[in-house]
Structures are given as structure tokens and as C-alpha cells.
Amino acid sequence: MNKLLVFFLFSALFFTQISAQNQFIARQGQVSFFSYASVENIEAKNNQALSILDIEKKEIAVSMLMRAFVFKKNLMHEHFNESYIESDVFPKATFEGQIIDFDPLASGVQTKLIKGTITIRGISKEISIKTSISKTPKGFYLDGEFSLVVKDFEIKIPPILSNNIAKIVSVKIKIQYLPYEEINR
Template identity: 45%
Template sequence: MKPIHILLYFFLSTTFTFGQSKYLTKQGYTSFFSSSPVEDIKADNHQVLSIIDSSTGAIAISILMKSFMFEKSLMQEHFNENYVESDKFPKATFKGEIQGLQDLNTGQQEVTIKGNITIHGVTQTIETKATVNKTDEAISVNGSFPVKVADFGIKIPAVVVNNIAEVVEVTFELDHKPYIK
């Protein structure tokens, strides 16, 4: 009987420990900002899904493109229909690694994040600096990086080319809590 109890205890403790290394958010925040001589365009998205494996530093992010909200509804319509083609490419994703996350102590620290971002069906490798705030109950990741619109096959019509910057600034704030199945 005792070997069965030991085996059961080992299984449960392994499962519990494994579960504690995963951190999740379903309400992360991302935005992008385009500044041009004609106008500034900003869009916010509060429905960002992200998961981190703190034992490896792996991070995955999924963003529903139609969840970006603009000040003007016409901008939102053009963004979804003409530029990112949200019906054809409904999500932007990122899969990568927070370098050295497993070695970080609690507290706030600057890190490097490397990985592949896919927008509009095009995948590019990026590397950016970010701030990680790690506690026993959460992992927050905040930062920003530039995105060159043309690198993702997003075509801007000549009629509005002066209204939209060639490079937009993407900002993210992801507050992860322990993932419990």
C-alpha cells in the first residue's frame, strides 16, 4: 500500500509544481500608435491572451485584430477591412522567449524578448527590451517595439499614404497570474 501512496503523492506534487510554472492573462493590453504630419492614429486592445512558462521563459501571445478600438469608427473599419484584413487574418501572434526569466529574482528587471511575430499572415523575427516585474503571485511584462507596416505585407493606398506612418509603435502590458487548470 505504501508504494501506491508514494507514487500518488509524487504524481500530484509533480502536477502541482508543473501547474505553478505557467502564468496566464486573458485581459492583457496592447496598443499601436501611428504619427504622421496629417494625423495621429491610436488603437487599444484589452483582449490579449498571453501565457508564460516561468521555468523556460517561453511566452506566447494571441491578439484578435477586431478587438482593436479606435477613436473614430471609420478608422476601425478601414483597419479591419482594408489594411490588416481581419476576416482573412483574424489574429496576430507572438511566440518567443523572455531571455533568462527562470533566473530572475522577484522584483522589476529589464529583459530581452526574442521570437517570431505574425501579423497579416507574415512572420518576422523580433527582439526587444521589456520590463518584467516578477512576484510570487504574478509576472508582469511591459514594453514597446516598432513595427514597419510594409514588412508585414500591409499595403497603404496612395490616397492616405501621408495619413499613416511607415513605422508604428506597438506597446504591451501583460499582467499574468498563475494558471490553474
């Protein structure tokens, strides 16, 4: 009986360790967006995106606080959070996806498609993100770009400003992943 218990405990520890070796984390991933506007371009950067990459399952998850976006002008930050995104009601955005045909053992840069669901303002949409994934000495680096349609997330733009704000926003992501257990030390 004791040998069986020791076997199960050893197995549980072994599989937990294997699972941790397949997971990578980033606590300061960068997400930026750009929106062309006739009066003034709108751009912001968020350096606090949390992301987990599971190389065994080829899955990625990202979560970020919307208030963490930094703008060149405080008034843009205020309008973004209060009028458009409504950060008090919808404080974060998330993405969960699958990396198509990803080979975590390959060296060099892999250009891959990530298909998944992005949720902004409580509204979920299926998207595809074209990315470059590089293996680094300690983990992985992901660099990607995609576009979002403003109306898909029911962002209300006053009619007087509708000609000054782009209907499509360009989003860029840059995330450096390190082994999960290394971050937790």
C-alpha cells in the same frame, strides 16, 4: 503491481502540479499601437490579449483578436480591419518568444529582451522586445515596447494615403500575469 500504479499516478499528479506552478496567464493583457500621420495620428488599444508565461522555460506566448482594437473613430476601426489588416481573413495576431536571462526569483524590476516570432496577416517575422518585468505578490507584470514596419506584413496602403500613414508603428504591451491554477478556479 498496485504500488507501481499508485507511484505512477502520484508522480503524474506531482509533475502536473509543478508544471502549473511554473505557468502564469493573462486574459486581459493590453496591446496598443501608435502611428504618427501628418493628417491625423492613428492609435488603438486592445485589452483582450491572452498570454501565457512559463517561468521555468522562460517562454511567453501572446494571442489576440485584431477586431478587439478600439479606435477613437469608427471609420479608423473599419479601415484597419477591412482594408489593412483584413481581419476576416487574418482574425488574430500571435507572438511566441524566449525571455533572455530572466530570473523569476529576482525581486524588483528586470529589464530583459524577449526574442521571438510575431505573426500578423499570416506573415511571421523575428523581433526583439525590450521589456521591464516585475515580480508581484501573486505573479508578474510585463511592460514593453517595440516597433513594426508596415510593409513587412504586406499591408497595402493606397498611394494617395501613403504620405498620411507612418511606415513604422510603435507598439506597447502591458500584461499582468496571475498563476494559471488561480485563473482556472
